Amino acid sequence: MRNFGNRPRMSLGAGAGWIVILALFFIPLATNRYVQYSINLTLVYMVLALGLNLLFGYTGQFAFANAAFFGIGAYACSLLTVRLGIPFWFSLPLGGIAAMFIGCIISVPALRLARFYLAIMTMALGEAIQWVLIHWDRVTFGPSGFQIPPPSIGGLLLSSDRSVYYVNLLVTLFIFWMARNILGSRIGRAFVAIRDSEVAAQCMAIPLTRYKILAYAISSFYAGIAGGLYAITVGYLTPENFGIIQVTLHFCMVMVGGLGSMIGSVAGALVLTSLPEILRDYQAYQEIIYGFILLFILIFMPRGISGALKRFRWFREEIEKLTL
Amino acid sequence: MFFQLLVGGLANGSIYALVALGITVVFKATEVANFAAGELLMLGAFVLYNCFVLWKLPYLASFVITAFFFAILLGLIMERLAFRPLASYGHLIQVMATLALSVTFKGIARLVWGSDILNVPSPFDFKPVEFSLGSLKIVISSDNIAIVLVCLVMMTFFFFFFQKTKRGKMMRATSENMLGAMLVGINVRRVFATIWATGTVILVIAGVLFVPISTLYIEMGGKVMIKGFAACILGGFGNLPGALLGGILMGIIETLFGGYVTTAMMDISSMIVIALVLIIKPQGLFGSRVVIKV
Numbered sequence: 001m002r003n004f005g006n007r008p009r010m011s012l013g014a015g016a017g018w019i020v021i022l023a024l025f026f027i028p029l030a031t032n033r034y035v036q037y038s039i040n041l042t043l044v045y046m047v048l049a050l051g052l053n054l055l056f057g058y059t060g061q062f063a064f065a066n067a068a069f070f071g072i073g074a075y076a077c078s079l080l081t082v083r084l085g086i087p088f089w090f091s092l093p094l095g096g097i098a099a100m101f102i103g104c105i106i107s108v109p110a111l112r113l114a115r116f117y118l119a120i121m122t123m124a125l126g127e128a129i130q131w132v133l134i135h136w137d138r139v140t141f142g143p144s145g146f147q148i149p150p151p152s153i154g155g156l157l158l159s160s161d162r163s164v165y166y167v168n169l170l171v172t173l174f175i176f177w178m179a180r181n182i183l184g185s186r187i188g189r190a191f192v193a194i195r196d197s198e199v200a201a202q203c204m205a206i207p208l209t210r211y212k213i214l215a216y217a218i219s220s221f222y223a224g225i226a227g228g229l230y231a232i233t234v235g236y237l238t239p240e241n242f243g244i245i246q247v248t249l250h251f252c253m254v255m256v257g258g259l260g261s262m263i264g265s266v267a268g269a270l271v272l273t274s275l276p277e278i279l280r281d282y283q284a285y286q287e288i289i290y291g292f293i294l295l296f297i298l299i300f301m302p303r304g305i306s307g308a309l310k311r312f313r314w315f316r317e318e319i320e321k322l323t324l
Numbered sequence: 325m326f327f328q329l330l331v332g333g334l335a336n337g338s339i340y341a342l343v344a345l346g347i348t349v350v351f352k353a354t355e356v357a358n359f360a361a362g363e364l365l366m367l368g369a370f371v372l373y374n375c376f377v378l379w380k381l382p383y384l385a386s387f388v389i390t391a392f393f394f395a396i397l398l399g400l401i402m403e404r405l406a407f408r409p410l411a412s413y414g415h416l417i418q419v420m421a422t423l424a425l426s427v428t429f430k431g432i433a434r435l436v437w438g439s440d441i442l443n444v445p446s447p448f449d450f451k452p453v454e455f456s457l458g459s460l461k462i463v464i465s466s467d468n469i470a471i472v473l474v475c476l477v478m479m480t481f482f483f484f485f486f487q488k489t490k491r492g493k494m495m496r497a498t499s500e501n502m503l504g505a506m507l508v509g510i511n512v513r514r515v516f517a518t519i520w521a522t523g524t525v526i527l528v529i530a531g532v533l534f535v536p537i538s539t540l541y542i543e544m545g546g547k548v549m550i551k552g553f554a555a556c557i558l559g560g561f562g563n564l565p566g567a568l569l570g571g572i573l574m575g576i577i578e579t580l581f582g583g584y585v586t587t588a589m590m591d592i593s594s595m596i597v598i599a600l601v602l603i604i605k606p607q608g609l610f611g612s613r614v615v616i617k618v
Contacts, residue, residue: 290431
């Protein structure tokens with residue numbers, strides 16, 4: 001039984017969690033430039049997978065627009081810096097808010113739609129956003145993309161991958177903590193109730209509209225923040241980065257990790273980000289492997305890594321104590 | 325200008341109608357929205373290119389190999405490897421599987437044919453038709469005529485197939501009520517296999533016909549698929565005549581956007597149609613209102 005409301009006491013799992021978090025701060029001491037870059041990218045995808053899992057795994061909304069919000073966040077954040085000179089610490093949340101704003105607008109027609117209609121509508125939105133990024137070239141620099149200068153925070157220039165790592169790490173930890181608190185609260189339980197049965201949720205006086213909009217808002221905010229982090233990690237943006245392959249990748253991460261499991265999303269991002277970096281020059285193999293992994297997980301492990309782990313009693317108890 | 329655009333839109337529209345037909349056939353029976361539709365179309369186009377241009381087979385032979393041997397085999401393999409094991413998990417998981425297949429197909433095609441943009445010479449080399457309407461002169465290219473004609477033949481064939489043949493009736497019965505179909509002795513599993521094969525054949529034929537009026541590249545499927553879905557939504561999802569009319573309308577809307585606004589608008593017209601229809605009249609032009617009972 002999940003321990004709702006009162007705080008769980010410090011368990012073995014929680015202790016291990018704190019040690020892992022502490023250890024994360026010392027990772028840059030043991031990496032070279034390339035490994036560091038991959039780790040930075042992994043953190044970006046963790047934020048993305050958490051956001052998508054909130055909407056898809058917890059609230060049960062089958063939406064394809066995650067890559068679009070990712071793109072909006074990335075472009076908004078870096079265009080504000082490049083065109084208007086707004087400092088990075090301020091443009092990052094602004095990028096998230098821009099994505100959240102579009103997400104809220106989209107959620108209003110999406111509320112009336114169920115199942116595949118929602119999927120098609122959000123897929124069309126993804127194409128539309130990409131179209132805007134390509135054709136609004138007076139603002140977005142068009143199809144060839146643009147370079148992002150290294151951001152600075154309080155006079156500190158974040159020019160190396162290691163300094164970017166600390167930004168990404170702090171934001172990711174904050175986002176993870178936020179998601180954990182949201183999901184452990186009344187809001188998270190309402191999301192799960194809506195996923196399991198909309199009718200039952202309505203019967204228990206959960207306002208569907210409000211909570212669905214909230215789920216879209218949080219999810220698109222996360223994707224927008226991930227976009228901002230992606231921009232400073234990679235340093236170069238083109239509209240192609242935010243196409244349908246991205247959506248498939250995000251779904252892959254959430255499914256590999258396990259639907260409705262936060263720790264699963266983190267694990268999924270970890271597993272699937274290292275892979276494309278190894279195969280970066282072979283797009284064909286990348287696509288084939290993504291497709292096969294997703295298919296394999298769907299057929300043989302529909303609950304993902306976290307579902308497989310939960311078969312072991314000890315893991316299940318520790319994971320549940322952490323309300324992950 | 326208007327009539328010329330209308331004629332051009334008809335050819336594109338026929339392709340979208342075929343794509344919508346392929347999506348609807350599968351959707352009606354299995355309730356799976358096939359997001360691999362674009363990639364099946366792309367594979368069809370590339371296999372035709374392989375037979376017709378690389379192996380220099382005659383066009384008719386390439387057509388038969390692509391549209392029948394290859395497509396039926398592919399449809400059966402897809403059903404056996406992906407959709408049969410997932411049949412008990414619900415539609416969402418199966419839709420995810422179509423997504424996984426679409427990425428895999430893209431990768432395989434990239435591996436075999438490379439990422440270049442290719443061109444296939446048109447196999448239809450009769451003279452373009454010209455006629456005048458009052459003071460207007462309208463030219464219809466041979467490709468457009470051939471495409472519209474072949475599409476019409478295909479549509480009639482499939483209508484006949486679904487309405488009159490035993491196999492088609494079995495497919496419709498399964499899509500109406502799976503349990504009932506089982507009870508009257510229909511082999512539902514085999515019907516599902518037939519349905520996936522039929523859907524694949526339709527999509528592959530759409531790809532084969534699309535080749536002469538389009539360039540050939542790996543990402544060609546995505547845009548066509550969105551337009552196919554737009555056509556389905558415009559005609560009411562799951563409605564066969566609606567899907568066909570929706571497809572032709574979609575092609576005309578798209579060319580009118582391209583002709584009167586800007587060509588860049590052509591790509592976005594399908595999104596505008598999807599958004600407007602879903603916001604204003606979600607059941608589409610010909611669909612009936614779906615009431616979900618609790």
